[in-house]
Amino acid sequence: MALVEVNNLRVQFLAKGQLKTAVRDASFTLNQGETFSLIGASGCGKSTILRVLAGLQREWQGHVKLLDGAIKPGVRFQGDLRRNVQMVFQDPYASLHPNHTIYRTLAEPLKIHGESQIVLRVEEALQQVGLPADALQRYPHQLSGGQRQRVAIARALLLRPKILLLDEPTSALDMSVQAEILNLLNRLKQQFGMTYLLVSHDADVIAHMSDRAAYMADGAIQHEFDRAALVRGEHRMDAA
Amino acid sequence: MTENRIEVRELNIDYPGARVVNNLSFTLGNERLALVGESGSGKSMTARALMGLVRKPGKVSATQLNVLDNDLLTMHNRGWQNLRGNDIAMVLQDPRYALNPVKNVAQQIDEALRLHQKLSAAQRRERIREVINSVGLPENVLPRYPAELSGGMGQRVMIAIALVNNPKVLIADEPTSALDARLRNQILELLVEQCEQRQMAMLLISHDLPLVAQHCQRVLVMYQGQKVDEMAADQLANATHPYTRTLWTCRPNATTYGMMLPTLDRSQNLQGDSHGSR
Numbered sequence: 001m002a003l004v005e006v007n008n009l010r011v012q013f014l015a016k017g018q019l020k021t022a023v024r025d026a027s028f029t030l031n032q033g034e035t036f037s038l039i040g041a042s043g044c045g046k047s048t049i050l051r052v053l054a055g056l057q058r059e060w061q062g063h064v065k066l067l068d069g070a071i072k073p074g075v076r077f078q079g080d081l082r083r084n085v086q087m088v089f090q091d092p093y094a095s096l097h098p099n100h101t102i103y104r105t106l107a108e109p110l111k112i113h114g115e116s117q118i119v120l121r122v123e124e125a126l127q128q129v130g131l132p133a134d135a136l137q138r139y140p141h142q143l144s145g146g147q148r149q150r151v152a153i154a155r156a157l158l159l160r161p162k163i164l165l166l167d168e169p170t171s172a173l174d175m176s177v178q179a180e181i182l183n184l185l186n187r188l189k190q191q192f193g194m195t196y197l198l199v200s201h202d203a204d205v206i207a208h209m210s211d212r213a214a215y216m217a218d219g220a221i222q223h224e225f226d227r228a229a230l231v232r233g234e235h236r237m238d239a240a
Numbered sequence: 241m242t243e244n245r246i247e248v249r250e251l252n253i254d255y256p257g258a259r260v261v262n263n264l265s266f267t268l269g270n271e272r273l274a275l276v277g278e279s280g281s282g283k284s285m286t287a288r289a290l291m292g293l294v295r296k297p298g299k300v301s302a303t304q305l306n307v308l309d310n311d312l313l314t315m316h317n318r319g320w321q322n323l324r325g326n327d328i329a330m331v332l333q334d335p336r337y338a339l340n341p342v343k344n345v346a347q348q349i350d351e352a353l354r355l356h357q358k359l360s361a362a363q364r365r366e367r368i369r370e371v372i373n374s375v376g377l378p379e380n381v382l383p384r385y386p387a388e389l390s391g392g393m394g395q396r397v398m399i400a401i402a403l404v405n406n407p408k409v410l411i412a413d414e415p416t417s418a419l420d421a422r423l424r425n426q427i428l429e430l431l432v433e434q435c436e437q438r439q440m441a442m443l444l445i446s447h448d449l450p451l452v453a454q455h456c457q458r459v460l461v462m463y464q465g466q467k468v469d470e471m472a473a474d475q476l477a478n479a480t481h482p483y484t485r486t487l488w489t490c491r492p493n494a495t496t497y498g499m500m501l502p503t504l505d506r507s508q509n510l511q512g513d514s515h516g517s518r
Contacts, residue, residue: 174447179490179501202421208492
């Protein structure tokens, strides 16, 4: 079943009085339970697509079906969409509020959605991502980069989303910490049956994580790769 | 020739409450040596000690710390000025922060030349042109400012600044971590090529063991401020130390799909973060 259908998506920004097209023409589908990846050089528009699907970039053209219904440009996400689509950002140093304790950061989405048993849920989430309970009283600067990314993942998972948007979740991390985070993502995906849309420029990460992948350049999807093509390394566009 | 350009014996770097480098010894001849470890393992601090850039309250002590027969332990400001940027140069991680945002490329390369050489303006212009070509950039980047450069171009400019005085030793501190995967090999190949052309030794610092192993002759592995392993780069596949093995095998690829990647057992040192890394 397709959870996301994107057809002829186009995103344009006004930069210095000029219209800049970040995404020219993107079409793809994301099926229930799979990991689909977007690969491409920086500036090719892959992060912009994630921002559209997260409801952060509200000006776009085209047709986007997200979960059960179509979303419209210029309209804020309402109701269940705000719970079911969550995003993990690239830089764990920038995506956590520096003046909020980890507890406050993790409790916020639960409070916003009127959940009960907040303390219990937060402690459980922390445990799932392998952080010690005493991290709750700490501030982001008192954690290492890998620990911070775990907090960001815990925050995204607290509302039990159906889709997790991962924008370069490991590119700011050490190689050995990257292995831990990728293992964590794969374990949680199995446990909760989630669907991942992963953006990365690292061909090795893509090959390790993805069921399918698409190569983007110039704001358009150029090729799609199935698992067999990924194993053959066809998505390595270094030579191109 | 087997002269040692860097000699480090029993180097310690202390901060109040934590020792960030502990009893480290190594030498660097005319070769490429990789210094590998996770963040917080002390590899960048080692590089800073070699450049005299450990700030207070940090304290450097060693039984021997020599760069090109200069004793760094007794070196004063004037000596550092002569050495740094001239005989030993450094390339940093992120060109967006390491370059001066209000000077154009030509001015920044020129600054390094004027500090260390007595050349006429015309000679300096010629040297700047030479070095910018040797790092694979067109001359039209010279009047540009760092904000007008891409990450890969910025990194090449930083390399050009380091190379312009023909240093004997180049320290590259994570020169590729801020770059796209596809640019990483290009930059490392450029560094290796320049090392060979200029008979320059390189200390390459990285957390990506498989990547640097291709470009270096020897590898030194650090963990929590200590050297835990040292070997020839082509022997890494046979490494026996568990930490080296994890660093060597934790890189994901197509054949690891659906499998868990090897990770470190951190259970013996969960409280090891006492100096609040970064």
